[in-house]
Amino acid sequence: QKEVEQNSGPLSVPEGAIASLNCTYSDRGSQSFFWYRQYSGKSPELIMFIYSNGDKEDGRFTAQLNKASQYVSLLIRDSQPSDSATYLCAVISNFGNEKLTFGTGTRLTIIP
Amino acid sequence: KAGVTQTPRYLIKTRGQQVTLSCSPISGHRSVSWYQQTPGQGLQFLFEYFSETQRNKGNFPGRFSGRQFSNSRSEMNVSTLELGDSALYLCASSAQQGMPTEAFFGQGTRLTVV
Numbered sequence: 614q615k616e617v618e619q620n621s622g623p624l625s626v627p628e629g630a631i632a633s634l635n636c637t638y639s640d641r642g643s644q645s646f647f648w649y650r651q652y653s654g655k656s657p658e659l660i661m662f663i664y665s666n667g668d669k670e671d672g673r674f675t676a677q678l679n680k681a682s683q684y685v686s687l688l689i690r691d692s693q694p695s696d697s698a699t700y701l702c703a704v705i706s707n708f709g710n711e712k713l714t715f716g717t718g719t720r721l722t723i724i725p
Numbered sequence: 726k727a728g729v730t731q732t733p734r735y736l737i738k739t740r741g742q743q744v745t746l747s748c749s750p751i752s753g754h755r756s757v758s759w760y761q762q763t764p765g766q767g768l769q770f771l772f773e774y775f776s777e778t779q780r781n782k783g784n785f786p787g788r789f790s791g792r793q794f795s796n797s798r799s800e801m802n803v804s805t806l807e808l809g810d811s812a813l814y815l816c817a818s819s820a821q822q823g824m825p826t827e828a829f830f831g832q833g834t835r836l837t838v839v
Contacts (some may be wrong), residue, residue, distance in 0.1 A: 647827070656815055656830040657768070701768065711756045711819050711828060712781045715768040 615619035615641060617704050628725050632689040636716055638700030639683070645705040646685045647713065650698045657701055660685065691724045692693055727752065727830035729818050737837045743804040746834045750797050750818030754778075757799040758793060758828065762813040773815075774799050806838045 618637050628631040634648075645664050647722045649657035661676040663669045663685065675688040685704075689696055700722045703713040730749040738744050750757050758781075759771040772782040774793035791801040797818075803810055813835050817828040 656813075656833045659827050659829060662827055703768075704833075708754075711758055711773050711775075711817075711826075712770050712783075713760075713768075713828060714770065715757070715818070717767045 614662070615716075616714050617702055617716040618642075619700075619702050619719050621723055622720040623716055624719055625722045625724055626692050628692055628694060628723050630692055631721070632692045632696065632721055634689075634700050634702075634719050634721065635684060637716075638702075638704045640706045641680075641683060643680075643683075643687045643706045645703045646676070647703040647705075648674075648676060648685075649701040649703060651701055651702055651718065652698045653694045659673065660700075684725075687710040689721075694723045697721060697723045729816055729829055731816050731831035731834050732813075732832060734832065735835050735837075737839060738806050740806055740808060740838055742806050743802060744806060744836060746814055746830060747801055748799045748801075748816030748818075748837075750799070750816075751829060752818075754818035754820050755797055755830075756819045756828075757793055757797065758817045758819075759799070760815045760817065761785075762833075763811075768815070771801065782789075786793060794837045799832050803836075808838050811836060811838045 617631040647660045663676040663678045670675045671703045677686045701718045704715040731790045756775045758773040773781040793799045815833045816831045819828040
């Protein structure tokens, strides 16, 4: 079982709709959860991070964390063509280090 | 505020050679981590340095090594290059120890081994 799993996609969403990206993790003791966006040929860009159960909103983005079910999700409201990218879920298992364990990413395409 | 700077951006090396990559973190950041990204394996953790000490290491052979200087700049070295070492090498910096904080990536060094 991979430590962090994501559906590789591609996920196609019409412009203006809500894109929902999901991620599950295997280490129940994981503490911190991050979503990165990566455009083709570019480096990952941090979008959201979440530490506590529940929802965290930032503009059009909402991260949701459910530690009991070991999943974290990212919702993108009012999807724009510029949101088309690969979205990487990353987890830090322990406080005291900065090792990020990444999922393989979900490729999102927003259809105009 | 300047971001994470990696040099060089591109490298072409021959099998058996060695290579050194450099990373300057965001000013004030003391943690530097290195990752390898390939199409087949995705992003994989290499190692992390904090205050000149390696704090964490991933599952890579000993040919991969790194160090951090007193100004937090870091270098990673790959010796005896293999074709499979061709990848995008990414450096990430973050501010503090203890509570994990956001890591910001540099633009990466694309290494091609021929």
